[in-house]
Amino acid sequence: MAFVLDKVVPWGRRLSEYQEMFCLSDRDLLDNKIISFGDGPASLNAEGSKIGGHIVSVDPLYQFSVTEIKNRIYETKAIVLEQTYKNRQNYIWDKIKSISELEKLRMSAMNLFLDDFEKGLAEKRYICGKLPDKTNFPDDSFDLGLSSHFLLLYSTLGWEFHLQSIKEMLRICKEIRIFPTCDLDSQRTNLLSKVIHSFGNTYKIKIIKTSYQFQKNGYEMLIIAKHKKTATAEKVTRDS
Template sequence: MGMKLEKVVPWGRNIGEYRSMFLLDDDDMKKKIAGFGDGPASFNCQASAQGADITSFDPTYSFSAEQFRKRIGEVRDIIISQMRENAENYVWDRIKSVQELEGIRMSAMDMFLDDFERGKAEGRYVCHELPDRLPCDDGTFDIGLSSHFLLMYDQLGYDFHVAAISEMLRVCREVRIFPLCDLDGNSSELADKVIEYFGRSYKTEIVKTDYEFQRGADKLLIIRR
């Protein structure tokens, strides 16, 4: 059964945030990159405009740009008022206020919306739900990314994460997951178990980045073949 629009809370980050979270340098940006759970982030749109080769996968890509736009309008004020209530959980150095954050997120999502239908036709936005098999050959991508999705939601469970990351590693030579914490910014037993599992067959590395907006959410997990 497909995803229900009323369950979707669209909220997307931009290329500057993606490059900081995932430590994507200029050489990385020349590689073939897949984003898993990219939702309405503007990374694909902005990076593609600079000539990069990016494919984004997300189950919400079954919706149209108009459906996304309507849903963003419905949830925007709710998310912003929750951020105001929980402002102490965030680090307000790069982004100085909730108002500035709202502007950054809306601008990212506007870029995504303006690009979405064309990008879908070009095959840059693909409707796909992990851990289902991806419509790609083994080793298609150099780098696979997951921002604010994998390892954050304990309720998805260990088996889901092992299956999802295994499928990502089938099509990507390297997977980067940010942040390495749960929704409250705490380290999790789930992440420890998942890292231990992949550490048996892959090289795993945890890198502290200088991107920390949510308190405690500053670590990147890299899994390489």
């Protein structure tokens, strides 16, 4: 299916949020080659690359120009904020205290992304691509593969989509991490048991409770690892 800009609602998180979601220390960012799928206009790459990280972001959004993405962000942000306000009971307002704080945080992430996008495209840090398509990277090219607010969350994409996407991520990454483990209705997705069933015999699987939570029930991160762990998730794990 074509990825059409006027159906896209770009929305992106900050590096500090990725670090909390995926339990990544500053050292982890510098010591691991990272590929992150469905980053959209998040500032993981802009901020992480600036401090010396090796990060590649993959998203179909990157087929559009910086002006097109910027215009679309400004066209849609009021709608996203209004929807969030209407459904405010579905969120935990402790760290992000209000809709205006949320707006500031998301706009700061997306502006950092916009400022970095053309440079990052030239440096091949932003790659236009979509899961579950096969990427051009050889096996085990990356220490860590991430998916924030895409895989598992959009459960309506179906099991086959998720299965093939996770297979491709595991082909090119030694370990992958997916956050959160709930769906858009804040319910633990039934895709999780299918993932454990399909990959549990071959890979090491862990579900980690993180200190990040904005969406209610969105506090767990799934790890699927081939070898021993690449980053410090366990050090910052809270007991469930």
